[in-house]
Amino acid sequence: MKKYFSFFRLRFVMGLQYRAAAWAGVVTQFVWGVMEILMFRAFYEADPQAFPMSMEATASYIWMQQAFLAFFMVWFMENEIFDAIRSGNVAYELCRPIRIYHMWFARSLANRTSRAVLRCFPILGIAVFLPRPYGLCAPPGWRVFLLYLVSMALGLLVVAAFCMLIYGLTFFTVSPDGLRILFSSAVDFFAGAVIPIPFFPGKLRALMELLPFAAMQNVPLRVYSGDLAGEAAARAIGLQVFWLAVLAAAGEWLFWLGERKALIQGG
Amino acid sequence: MRGKRDSERMPGIRLYFHYIGIHLRSIMQYKASFLMTAVGQFLVSFCVFWELYFMFRRFHEVKGFTYSQVLLCFSVMLLEFSLAEMFARGFDSFSGMVREGTFDRVLVRPRSAVLQVLGSRFELTRIGRILQALVLFVYGVRESGVEWTPARVLTVIFMLLGGTALFCGLFLIYAALCFFTLEGLEFMNVFTDGAREFGKYPLSVYGKRLLQFATCIVPYALVQYYPLLYLLGRVKAPGYIFLPLLAVLFLVPSYLLWRLGVRKYQSSGS
Numbered sequence: 001m002k003k004y005f006s007f008f009r010l011r012f013v014m015g016l017q018y019r020a021a022a023w024a025g026v027v028t029q030f031v032w033g034v035m036e037i038l039m040f041r042a043f044y045e046a047d048p049q050a051f052p053m054s055m056e057a058t059a060s061y062i063w064m065q066q067a068f069l070a071f072f073m074v075w076f077m078e079n080e081i082f083d084a085i086r087s088g089n090v091a092y093e094l095c096r097p098i099r100i101y102h103m104w105f106a107r108s109l110a111n112r113t114s115r116a117v118l119r120c121f122p123i124l125g126i127a128v129f130l131p132r133p134y135g136l137c138a139p140p141g142w143r144v145f146l147l148y149l150v151s152m153a154l155g156l157l158v159v160a161a162f163c164m165l166i167y168g169l170t171f172f173t174v175s176p177d178g179l180r181i182l183f184s185s186a187v188d189f190f191a192g193a194v195i196p197i198p199f200f201p202g203k204l205r206a207l208m209e210l211l212p213f214a215a216m217q218n219v220p221l222r223v224y225s226g227d228l229a230g231e232a233a234a235r236a237i238g239l240q241v242f243w244l245a246v247l248a249a250a251g252e253w254l255f256w257l258g259e260r261k262a263l264i265q266g267g
Numbered sequence: 268m269r270g271k272r273d274s275e276r277m278p279g280i281r282l283y284f285h286y287i288g289i290h291l292r293s294i295m296q297y298k299a300s301f302l303m304t305a306v307g308q309f310l311v312s313f314c315v316f317w318e319l320y321f322m323f324r325r326f327h328e329v330k331g332f333t334y335s336q337v338l339l340c341f342s343v344m345l346l347e348f349s350l351a352e353m354f355a356r357g358f359d360s361f362s363g364m365v366r367e368g369t370f371d372r373v374l375v376r377p378r379s380a381v382l383q384v385l386g387s388r389f390e391l392t393r394i395g396r397i398l399q400a401l402v403l404f405v406y407g408v409r410e411s412g413v414e415w416t417p418a419r420v421l422t423v424i425f426m427l428l429g430g431t432a433l434f435c436g437l438f439l440i441y442a443a444l445c446f447f448t449l450e451g452l453e454f455m456n457v458f459t460d461g462a463r464e465f466g467k468y469p470l471s472v473y474g475k476r477l478l479q480f481a482t483c484i485v486p487y488a489l490v491q492y493y494p495l496l497y498l499l500g501r502v503k504a505p506g507y508i509f510l511p512l513l514a515v516l517f518l519v520p521s522y523l524l525w526r527l528g529v530r531k532y533q534s535s536g537s
Contacts, residue, residue, distance in 0.1 A: 024452065025453055035461065035473065037471065039468060043329055050325045120350045172299070173297065173303070174297060174300070175296075175297035177299070178302065186314070195322065
């Protein structure tokens with residue numbers, strides 16, 4: 001456990017070095033958030049009754065999403081890992097006395113966390129001061145906020161576990177391009193990355209909320225604003241735990257298979 | 268170099284397709300990946316389309332635009348973007364070329380640098396995207412309920428021309444900026460991917476100030492909002508037909524910036 005933790009720390013500190021890139025990310029994410037809010041405002045003005053969340057909750061959803069984008073976006077994967085598999089450098093990793101699944105998991109978490117830490121504060125800082133209902137609202141209470149933190153951590157773990165599946169599959173396809181496109185488009189849709197899940201019609205929404213993709217950003221972002229509360233929130237967080245266990249188990253199994261089958265290329 | 272040798276050279280456009288042919292053959296080495304790319308491509312368009320569809324099932328109209336009208340706007344914009352991406356997305360990986368110093372190799376070859384950079388990379392996804400954009404375009408045009416007159420058909424053609432040029436210009440600017448800085452270029456995504464994402468709705472949806480920006484600074488509105496008004500019959504002035512062509516002029520400053528960058532280029536790497 002200790003070696004994975006120090007690996008996490010190493011990667012985390014390394015990730016913190018990319019500050020100029022982080023500023024560009026902050027500006028990009030901020031503009032993106034403003035555009036999304038303008039879009040939802042237009043729909044809100046068209047028919048406030050048809051809005052499934054309050055405008056405040058929607059705005060908070062968008063700002064938290066933009067601030068913690070690095071946590072929740074499945075398409076943010078590591079080229080270094082893909083390159084290692086493709087070039088055969090993964091052989092060096094296989095030689096080490098570690099479980100490669102755990103090491104890459106720690107690495108994904110570290111990279112995502114360092115990116116988020118560098119980017120979230122300026123975005124949150126500005127979003128708090130935007131006029132209601134377009135800014136980031138305070139959570140309804142400290143209990144909700146605690147629940148949000150738990151749910152966000154779970155969401156991050158689910159995302160990382162899901163990405164591990166893609167890395168694992170790359171052992172078999174070698175070229176990651178197809179896998180990345182296939183998954184990132186589907187996940188964005190089902191996770192509520194573009195349009196929050198409550199905006200989808202009843203039956204589809206009920207189905208989407210059960211899928212592992214809803215356990216990524218949908219739960220924490222809605223818990224924060226109080227849109228998801230009480231028993232529904234408890235059930236959603238339970239589902240997060242369930243999917244995390246399933247995805248992690250599937251990932252370990254896939255890596256077990258992949259390491260057996262891995263063809264080391266190059267020399 | 269001129270004279271006889273010149274006539275033996277492959278013309279630029281054939282060289283470009285030759286480059287693409289090489290990339291295609293290398294992509295086909297990974298069959299499973301290719302298959303998933305194809306399915307994934309289908310899903311991408313599918314998802315964006317359904318998001319639009321579900322939003323309109325709930326809201327019916329936005330800022331006076333109905334579902335079919337927004338669909339037309341979305342499909343034209345998507346085709347513009349996909350066409351530009353098809354030709355000019357090779358600039359996307361240009362930062363790598365500058366960082367590693369491989370741009371030197373490009374400069375010593377007796378062909379246009381732009382052409383070589385364009386041919387330096389090619390993803391199959393681009394063909395998938397252009398196909399799906401075409402399908403959506405046909406669907407959008409049929410569903411739009413627009414009465415097609417020759418003037419309106421011409422407007423759509425001009426929109427496609429202007430929009431493609433505009434996005435090519437943006438990709439070119441992205442590449443040109445690599446000469447000055449290699450960091451923080453992520454911001455350019457707002458202008459390219461962001462425009463595709465948010466350009467599915469007519470720009471007036473986002474409010475007056477954004478419309479002003481999209482008219483004067485980066486002329487998205489010239490290829491999207493204003494000609495759309497003409498297509499939908501909300502304005503009658505024939506001047507609107509030719510507005511999208513103005514956006515082609517965006518290529519001039521983009522190219523000048525590129526030239527400036529090439530002149531300033533100092534090699535790095537080994």
